[in-house]
Amino acid sequence: MEHITLLLAIVVVTALVFDFTNGFHDTANAMATTISTGALKPKTAVAMSAVLNLVGAFLSVEVAKTISKGLVDETGIQPEVILAALVGAILWNLVTWLVGLPSSSSHALMGGLIGATVASIGFSGVNGESVVTKVLIPAVAAPIVAGIAATIATRLTYRIGKGTNDKATEKGYRAGQIASAGLVSLAHGTNDAQKTMGIITLALVAGGVLAPGSNPPVWVIVSAGAAIALGTFLGGWRIIRTMGKGLTDLQPQQGFAAQTSAATVILASSHLGFSLSTTHAVSGSVMGAGLGRKGGVVRWSTATRMFVAWGLTLPAAGLVGAGAEYVARQGQWGVYVVAAFLVASCAAIWLVSRRQVVDHTNVNDVEDAPAAEAESAGVVTTAIAAVTPPPAGSVAAVADEDLKATIPAPNPADPAAPAAPAAAV
Numbered sequence: 209m210e211h212i213t214l215l216l217a218i219v220v221v222t223a224l225v226f227d228f229t230n231g232f233h234d235t236a237n238a239m240a241t242t243i244s245t246g247a248l249k250p251k252t253a254v255a256m257s258a259v260l261n262l263v264g265a266f267l268s269v270e271v272a273k274t275i276s277k278g279l280v281d282e283t284g285i286q287p288e289v290i291l292a293a294l295v296g297a298i299l300w301n302l303v304t305w306l307v308g309l310p311s312s313s314s315h316a317l318m319g320g321l322i323g324a325t326v327a328s329i330g331f332s333g334v335n336g337e338s339v340v341t342k343v344l345i346p347a348v349a350a351p352i353v354a355g356i357a358a359t360i361a362t363r364l365t366y367r368i369g370k371g372t373n374d375k376a377t378e379k380g381y382r383a384g385q386i387a388s389a390g391l392v393s394l395a396h397g398t399n400d401a402q403k404t405m406g407i408i409t410l411a412l413v414a415g416g417v418l419a420p421g422s423n424p425p426v427w428v429i430v431s432a433g434a435a436i437a438l439g440t441f442l443g444g445w446r447i448i449r450t451m452g453k454g455l456t457d458l459q460p461q462q463g464f465a466a467q468t469s470a471a472t473v474i475l476a477s478s479h480l481g482f483s484l485s486t487t488h489a490v491s492g493s494v495m496g497a498g499l500g501r502k503g504g505v506v507r508w509s510t511a512t513r514m515f516v517a518w519g520l521t522l523p524a525a526g527l528v529g530a531g532a533e534y535v536a537r538q539g540q541w542g543v544y545v546v547a548a549f550l551v552a553s554c555a556a557i558w559l560v561s562r563r564q565v566v567d568h569t570n571v572n573d574v575e576d577a578p579a580a581e582a583e584s585a586g587v588v589t590t591a592i593a594a595v596t597p598p599p600a601g602s603v604a605a606v607a608d609e610d611l612k613a614t615i616p617a618p619n620p621a622d623p624a625a626p627a628a629p630a631a632a633v
Contacts, residue, residue: 215540216415218547219287220408222294224435227404229301230313231261231439234400236451237310237470237490238393238440241463241497243571244452247382248389250445250568256386257393258441264397265405265433279318279343280325280410281333288536288543289324290411295550296320296529302557304517308446308454308566311517312485316525317403318343323526324533346477347485347518351492354473358493361465362500369461381460388467395474396486397436404432445566451491453572454510456498466490466497488518 239253297316304311325333369377405424412418470493498506535542
């Protein structure tokens with residue numbers, strides 16, 4: 209390993225912290241459906257995902273090249289820019305994790321990098337063509353392509369299994385889910401761990417440790433793979449709950465179709481060097497699987513909040529990255545201030561999260577069951593229920609009888625007497 213300054217060491221450590229947050233933030237992408245359908249126990253699922261994330265980190269470096277060479281001008285930025293970009297990405301990851309929204313760690317990183325680069329050397333330092341072709345277009349296309357594939361796969365799955373024994377079929381699809389979840393985990397390690405490899409390589413180039421155009425050194429690959437695996441093992445239970453139970457209710461057939469479709473899209477994008485968001489691909493496939501089953505429902509209120517978070521990821525991380533870059537460029541004290549701000553913010557978010565703990569023991573509990581049931585039932589069913597008389601013996605029926613008993617019976621001989629209340633329909 210070449211000589212690394214204190215500033216570069218801070219940048220590398222911060223990059224590995226981002227990789228760690230990426231791991232637990234995106235565990236849901238691989239294991240949420242497997243956990244929600246009961247194919248694997250929560251702790252077993254995240255352990256399996258962690259191992260395969262580590263293996264996947266060694267399969268390719270194409271995405272790392274996209275980050276380190278294609279997105280920004282690597283010869284015109286300083287290590288402070290990389291630090292600022294990572295601050296923006298980490299804080300966005302933690303905020304969205306706190307509220308349980310599956311946003312893209314990839315886009316958070318890219319947004320922070322673009323914002324910090326623009327603040328440092330202007331828009332000329334950003335490769336606009338790469339941003340459009342390898343970031344924005346895949347961001348829009350990934351959930352659509354994965355969603356369509358999952359919808360078709362789900363319908364084919366139910367058609368093929370029509371007339372078979374339900375218990376035997378579900379058992380087989382749970383086994384298939386385990387295999388497809390492993391494939392998603394492998395794909396996640398192949399795609400997302402490389403983003404940290406790319407950002408560390410970019411920092412080493414900016415600090416003069418590596419020549420421009422260099423591939424990630426072996427120690428960078430190993431450390432990035434280990435960091436994302438550790439984060440995955442801890443499990444991002446809040447986002448797992450949203451992905452597994454908040455978007456739709458999945459059966460094993462749907463979970464298998466969703467994971468297989470997402471893994472195919474992610475692995476294809478990694479091979480092509482597209483810095484794809486695994487969150488977008490998996491979320492799209494989960495919604496597609498929900499629509500593919502007859503009678504299946506997607507909870508669009510949750511999906512809408514998720515879409516808003518996706519739209520805010522790039523600009524929000526970019527603004528934080530730009531602000532952090534402005535402070536960091538003031539000198540050594542500025543770097544220390546940015547690092548201290550990051551540590552304090554992470555601690556504050558963690559303390560807030562302790563007020564309502566979500567872990568492997570309650571990850572499959574639906575937080576707002578009445579709202580979810582109302583949305584699943586639909587407007588028509590809810591309206592019918594509102595005008596239907598309560599069943600005899602229920603609390604509402606007893607209350608209704610008590611109210612009627614307090615109304616005096618009308619005297620037919622009295623013309624001023626009020627008419628009897630109409631019977632309930």
